[in-house]
Amino acid sequence: MHKKDQPLIFELSKEGRTGYSLTALDVPDVDIQTLAPEGFIRKTAPELPEVAELDIMRHYTALSKRNHGVDSGFYPLGSCTMKYNPKVNEAVARYAGFAHVHPLQETSSVQGAMELMYDLQQHLIEITGMDEVTLQPAAGAHGEWTGLMMIRAFHEANGDYKRTKVIVPDSAHGTNPASATVAGFDTITVKSDNQGLVDLEDLKRVVGEDTAALMLTNPNTLGLFEENILEMASIIHEAGGKLYYDGANLNAVLSKARPGDMGFDVVHLNLHKTFTGPHGGGGPGSGPVGVKKDLIPYLPKPILVKNGDRYDFDYNRPDSIGRVKPFYGNFGINVRAYTYIRTMGPDGLKAVSEFAVLNANYMMRRLAPHFDLPFDRHCKHEFVLSGKRQKKLGVRTLDVAKRLLDFGYHPPTIYFPLNVEECMMIEPTETESKETLDAFIDAMIQIAKEVEETPEVVQNAPHTTIIGRLDETKAARQPVLRYRKKETVEV
Amino acid sequence: MNHRYLPMTEQDQKEMLKAVGVEKIDDLFSDIPKKVRFQGELNIKPAKSETALTRELMNMAAKNADTKHYISFLGAGVYDHYSPTIVDHVISRSEFYTAYTPYQPEISQGELQAIFEYQTMICELTGMEVANSSMYDGGTSFAEAAMLAAGQTKRKKVLVSEAVNPESRAVLETYAAGQHIEVVTVPQKNGITDLDSLKGMLTDEVAAVMVQYPNFFGQIERLDEIESLAHDSKSMFVVSSNPLALGALTPPGQFGADIVVGDAQPFGLPQAFGGPHCGYFAVTKKLMRKVPGRLVGETTDDEGQRGYVLTLQAREQHIRRDKATSNICSNQALNALAASVAMTALGKRGIVEIAQQNFKKAHYAKQQLTSAGIELAEEGFTFNEFVIKLKQPVKEVNEAMLEKGIIAGYDLGRDFENRRNQMLVAVTEQRTKEDIDTFVKELAQYA
Secondary structure (H helix, E strand, C coil): CCCCCCCCHHHHCCCCCCCCCCCCCCCCCCCHHHHCCCCCECCCCCCCCCCCHHHHHHHHHHHHHCECCCCCCCCCECCCCCCCCCHHHHHHHCCHHHHCCCCCCCHHHCHHHHHHHHHHHHHHHHHHCCCEEECCCCCHHHHHHHHHHHHHHHHHHCCCCCCCEEEEECCCCCHHHHHHHHCCCEEEEECECCCCCECHHHHHHHCCCCEEEEEECCCCCCCCCCCCHHHHHHHHHHCCCEEEEEECCHHHCCCCCCHHHHCCCEEEECCCCCCCCCCCCCCCCCCCEEECHHHHHHCCCCEEEEECCEEEEECCCCCCCCCCCCCCCCHHHHHHHHHHHHHHHHHHHHHHHHHHHHHHHHHHHHHCCCCECCCCCCCCCCEEEECHHHHHCCCCHHHHHHHHHHCCCCCCEECCCCCCCCEEEECCCCCCCHHHHHHHHHHHHHHHHHHHHCHHHHHCCCCCCCCCCECHHHHHHCCCCCCCCCCCCCC | CCECCECCCHHHHHHHHHHHCCCCHHHHHCCCCHHHCCCCCCCCCCCCCHHHHHHHHHHHHHCCCCCCCCEECCCCCCCCCCCCHHHHHHHCCHHHHCCCCCCCHHHEHHHHHHHHHHHHHHHHHHCCCEECCCECCHHHHHHHHHHHHHHHHCCCEEEEECCCCHHHHHHHHHHHHHHCCEEEEECEECCEECHHHHHHHCCCCEEEEEEEECCCCCECCCHHHHHHHHHHCCCEEEEEECCCHHHCECCHHHHCCCEEEEECCCCCCCCHHHCCCCEEEEECHHHHHHCCCCEEEEEEECCCCEEEEEECHHHCHHHHHHHCCCCCCCCCHHHHHHHHHHHHHHHHHHHHHHHHHHHHHHHHHHHHHHHCCCEECCCCCECCEEEEECCCCHHHHHHHHHHCCEECCEEHHHCCHHHCCEEEEECCCCCCHHHHHHHHHHHHHHC
16 A cells, blocks of 8 residues: 555644634624633634635545544454444434433423433343443443442441452453552452463452452453353352442343343443444443442432433432433433344344354354464353464564454454463454455464464564554654644744 | 344354354353353343334434524533534544544554544643543543542642532542542632632642633633642642633633643534533643543654554553553543544634634623623623523523523522522524524513
């Protein structure tokens, strides 16, 4: 591909051009200086670009062409559930009655929006097997922190102030320990055994009177179902702790095993993963939290209630942890998730998990001869390979990932989970066809062959992208985090 | 199972099961203990066809009073502003909205460059040196600012003006509880932070003084005076700001703010019943390595070509785990892109014009309302919001106004005991003189 720099929008700016259309001021004009205290009216305009509308559209179209999304090609990024984002969801979220309503309108004027929220909650309660759900958290990590704050409130309400520790497996997402810290807990790590599952003996060792909760992803980040989940639940519950479910991997078990039935007390969901809210280049997401009965009093407020045919917000929640976000959550993403769930129905959601799991096992078995398979058993919706064999030949997993770019693929998640050497974590999702999987498998096999025959081709990849490997060290050592006009002196 | 999102055929299934070496799909779930295996069918609504579902949802949406059909004077943190049509066209390009976080820079240059441009625009508006790639919203951004200040100063108390949006203050309270940070409210007097009270509250235990500009009641806080008070006690100065107002107002950076936060919703983001919006987070260069969330930086590739990467990641949860500066992972990237497009469309001239129109139209509305006999709750310089006093409960007035096709203002009695029957009115550039005159006429009967 021809390498070419796309100028920054600021570099396309030319004095005197405009890209907007405002209705002319139709009220009597006044001197702006009289409307603010002296010195509070800005003396120089902010240096925003001056460009015409076509320039803007061409600029962003050019940028979009320098970006890979699910609609561009296969995106088997483990733990991220990069499934197809249905277009009808986008249309529904843009209906005026959903997109252009204000959160503080009188509730009589937003009954439709509240009805959608309420029905989404009911669906999520049934899907997770929990007793109540809040839609307030904005994303997965936000849901984790919300859930942990509720667990803390629960323990403290019981006068139990010594529970300062949250246990997380060594294979956990990085957000788990980070959320525990933000919620005021210390983190303890529990090891995985040689089967890739939580080591029960180690769990018994770390659990105690100071245990507030165990955070668990099931299936875990290796794509393996924690078979001993009931034993783990009883170990934690007998110690007086709570069991937290990280819903990042729910796509594997829809209608197969519900967190509520596995013994979990708190669940967060990533509606932007399992329930097709688009990832948006990093967000916005939505991270609803479900709880069992004994944690309901601590839910963030307000909660949504239904009285007869009328929906209301209940702010009178004396034990609530409070607000975790202004208003009621990322409603626009929740509309998309609701549209998806209603499109799939019970049979559809069941098929989602079945096909996601079959796709993953198929890929795993076909790739196993060519890479190391650290855990040789059925996986769920994703699996991990190790690039150990390739590393011995001087080619690292990072190189394999970069080589995949030349074939038009987004690489798998790499170097995560941390407990597998040279890890590649592959999640195909159910929306990909067998032909797509086969083509990707062929590319991986070819790369494995290249590693043996022409390793430099892989080591120096990518060869076809619009830009080569970027100097990340330079970016961090001499940070340039914004554009400045050339003549401006660096601060 | 035939479904338009599921390409698996029966033939595919047979071939794949054979390759895996199992007889049926259910065998792949044999590792789930019987006791926790879900039996039967989920008790949720059956699937609907595309046509049937969109018809149902369109009817559900139609039950809501939306600002495309009603004239809105409601703000309080979320606003009905001009959104250039081009914004939705750009963010509807699926290379943007179906992508993940740009962890593979070679095939994510578009997103990375767009965010780099967004960071620059936020710096320009706020007068700050560094801005991150976005936070969930203004409220959580405000709370994260308090946590940063506490961490940086090693102090455990923050002073927050009562004239900060109550939703943001409530979110801060929740975050602070987790971090054992004490939140103390600085009272407002006549709709503006009471500086005499603030003076008496500042000690060497205070991590930050936090105000909003323009504040919740629309007033323009004296950032110059607050800055010197905050910095005299070596506290950080945190300002939450409506970024659109900064097209007209002197930016907080010029008044010496250490952290400036807020929500970019006024730039091309629909109100969407409260979210998703787009928090922004801007700091001085000194705090660059303490910022929560993702940062995009410029660098070069192996041939010297300019490119962009996620940088200073040692701050973040996926590297630092429990030692990270924040637990944020997903942010509001697509909305930051939308805000960038809106800011670009407005440009250097438009941002000033739109901000000044807000000032002037709200000023006109204020004058007309007072002429019609409606009392202002307080005097003072205001941006696009101000407070009026009514003779009746605001809720009743609002219900009556809805009948006239008007979404009236915010009921301040919900948050402030002593502000019963007071309404916070927002007048943006979207409101025509005719809209304002109608509103005044309808409201006059409640004077």
